[in-house]
Amino acid sequence: MQTNQIRFNDGAAYERYMGKWSQLAGETFLDWLAPKAGLRWLDVGCGNGAFTELLVERCAPAAVAGIDPSEAQLAFARTRAVARVAQFSLGDAMALPFPDNSFDAAVMPLVIFFVPEPARGVAEMARVVCPGGAVTAYAWDMDGGGFPYAALLAEMLEMGIEVPAAPSADASRIDEMLRLWTSAGLQAVATREITVQRTFADIDDYWTTILGGPNVSARLAAMTAEDRALLKARMRARLPTDAAGRITISARANAIKGKVPS
Numbered sequence: 001m002q003t004n005q006i007r008f009n010d011g012a013a014y015e016r017y018m019g020k021w022s023q024l025a026g027e028t029f030l031d032w033l034a035p036k037a038g039l040r041w042l043d044v045g046c047g048n049g050a051f052t053e054l055l056v057e058r059c060a061p062a063a064v065a066g067i068d069p070s071e072a073q074l075a076f077a078r079t080r081a082v083a084r085v086a087q088f089s090l091g092d093a094m095a096l097p098f099p100d101n102s103f104d105a106a107v108m109p110l111v112i113f114f115v116p117e118p119a120r121g122v123a124e125m126a127r128v129v130c131p132g133g134a135v136t137a138y139a140w141d142m143d144g145g146g147f148p149y150a151a152l153l154a155e156m157l158e159m160g161i162e163v164p165a166a167p168s169a170d171a172s173r174i175d176e177m178l179r180l181w182t183s184a185g186l187q188a189v190a191t192r193e194i195t196v197q198r199t200f201a202d203i204d205d206y207w208t209t210i211l212g213g214p215n216v217s218a219r220l221a222a223m224t225a226e227d228r229a230l231l232k233a234r235m236r237a238r239l240p241t242d243a244a245g246r247i248t249i250s251a252r253a254n255a256i257k258g259k260v261p262s
Contacts, residue, residue: 012048024198024251026138028196029138040103042107043107044106048074051110052082065103096124098128104134105134105136109138110253113167113168113171116168122184138194151239163215163216186259196252198249199249203239205247
């Protein structure tokens with residue numbers, strides 16, 4: 001594993017670490033989009049299928065294609081009930097393996113900050129969506145502290161443990177999203193913020209969850225037992241806890257939508 005890259009090789013661990021968060025934000029995102037039923041959707045960077053599942057449950061699509069560069073994530077996605085409706089395949093967000101005008105809507109759920117060249121990714125979505133169709137995304141506000149595990153990363157950094165960063169974190173800012181969408185020629189562009197909360201049963205529930213995080217797992221595994229215990233103690237002291245020991249964390253995402261010119 002290269003130390004400067006984030007690897008997504010465990011669909012089940014990702015489900016607990018980030019899939020639940022994706023669906024929490026995705027609920028509000030889809031309410032905002034309010035898409036009609038019967039559309040042909042493309043899920044770019046579908047990962048383990050967390051958002052794809054929500055999309056099928058909520059939007060009654062005519063068809064869904066999901067692409068991702070991780071075969072391990074796709075293998076997990078194919079175990080979901082949604083695989084009866086969605087087709088999952090390997091693919092690159094910057095070179096989508098579909099003809100022009102293949103879909104009615106495309107979405108990048110928590111993906112754009114991982115795309116090395118976000119402008120190419122947005123242009124590719126605009127290419128494969130038919131005229132009048134929607135090009136959409138939502139992403140944690142990485143630069144603004146909206147990432148669900150921002151406190152964990154801050155504590156690790158204070159301990160001298162550097163965690164691989166998303167290569168295009170600035171693409172999650174609303175102003176940069178607006179620039180990307182308008183530069184791609186998309187029209188009727190609109191944005192909004194999405195704030196969600198997730199509750200963990202206790203510090204052990206939180207800790208077990210973060211151990212499977214693709215951006216932190218290798219660093220945590222490389223730490224000594226003493227340093228891991230110290231980090232866990234620091235997180236216990238830092239995270240808000242109620243009388244029953246439950247930990248509730250907020251996260252903030254930026255969302256955007258635009259239309260392909262007719």
